[in-house]
């Protein structure tokens with residue numbers, strides 16, 4: 249069954265009256281979800297080309313400015329929007345590359361519902377659609393010194409095009425060879441606390457006396473590169489990530505014994521005696537929670553490093569020959585000003601009609617949304633796009649774009 253498009257846009261003129269008493273800048277779309285109308289773009293934008301959100305609550309007759317989480321589309325000369333599954337709005341951005349064309353505004357997903365409770369406000373969350381087969385992020389936890397970093401480095405060295413590291417923020421000082429932006433984003437506590445307050449972090453925790461956290465931007469950056477994201481975070485962080493509905497594989501790395509853990513920490517030589525003792529004290533509780541909390545899908549013992557690495561690879565489906573990650577496409581999809589979107593079962597159809605003298609061309613972009621995975625916080629994976637050229641003389645061709 250076909251469904252009518254939520255609306256058609258982009259043929260609006262500057263100053264167009266929206267019927268809601270708003271002065272339009274010509275970029276708005278209006279999508280009804282239950283009692284609410286989501287106005288995307290336009291009057292409340294920080295600039296004419298960025299995408300702002302307002303909500304009109306029909307039950308109260310009031311306008312609400314929601315807390316907006318996630319990274320929003322950078323520019324928008326026009327867009328279309330259509331409701332998908334009652335909990336998210338699909339946005340197609342005009343004149344953008346395939347990598348940047350399809351976005352989702354989550355309005356009532358589990359993640360958004362949870363954030364509404366925390367913020368005590370209306371909340372919406374952006375999540376960009378990414379093509380390719382990149383798999384779920386991998387969360388790796390375990391006590392300090394167990395070998396998480398060592399295992400992750402081995403994985404990234406052997407499969408550089410497959411895995412990308414989520415660079416955390418921390419208030420601790422850099423160690424000898426650590427580089428800002430590579431190992432961590434080293435930051436001031438007040439700056440990080442302010443960003444946390446504004447919803448920029450997927451999770452954060454006070455670990456061994458310092459603040460650590462994963463920004464939503466850090467995981468989005470990895471997803472955008474078409475790679476599988478690896479997070480190295482403590483148990484509290486893993487618990488928050490689970491609670492925040494990040495669709496990920498959770499792995500806990502366990503030491504063979506406390507004695508061995510202590511030897512590794514001391515041999516690494518990066519902490520003072522006081523810090524080592526603090527990390528060891530915390531390790532006992534972490535191991536206890538790692539084994540019993542139900543947060544983790546897998547527990548790996550890192551006794552012999554090579555064996556543990558083999559087990560990790562096996563668990564990530566890298567036992568045989570490694571699958572090649574699909575690179576993000578730089579193809580340009582350019583829905584024209586009068587493009588519209590409609591929904592037919594699990595397919596979204598972006599209708600791009602262009603009229604040239606003597607040649608009327610119709611270009612349909614078909615987006616299969618049945619295989620979408622993940623979502624906010626982070627990217628929506630599994631985008632599957634085909635373009636169909638229809639000319640006046642009939643069907644001309646189908647191209648697979650992703």
Ligand SMILES: Nc1ncnc2c1ncn2[C@@H]1O[C@H](COP(=O)(O)OP(=O)(O)OP(=O)(O)O)[C@@H](O)[C@H]1O
Pocket residue numbers: 390391392393394395396397398399512513515516550551552553554556
């Ligand atoms: N299986 C192993 N056998 C012996 N030494 C190991 C093993 N795995 C890692 N190590 C060593 O233990 C030390 C700690 O490892 P690593 O720095 O990877 O731990 P970590 O879990 O990332 O710690 P942190 O959480 O503090 O960052 C390193 O010197 C590393 O070379």
Ligand SMILES: Nc1nc2c(ncn2[C@@H]2O[C@H](COP(=O)(O)O)[C@@H](O)[C@H]2O)c(=O)[nH]1
Pocket residue numbers: 389390391392396416417420451452453455456460461462480481482483484485486
């Ligand atoms: N909750 C989070 N924990 C994190 C994050 N980044 C790192 N960590 C954990 O901190 C300890 C100590 O790390 P170190 O580099 O100072 O040795 C370790 O357990 C890491 O897993 C984060 O973003 N969030």
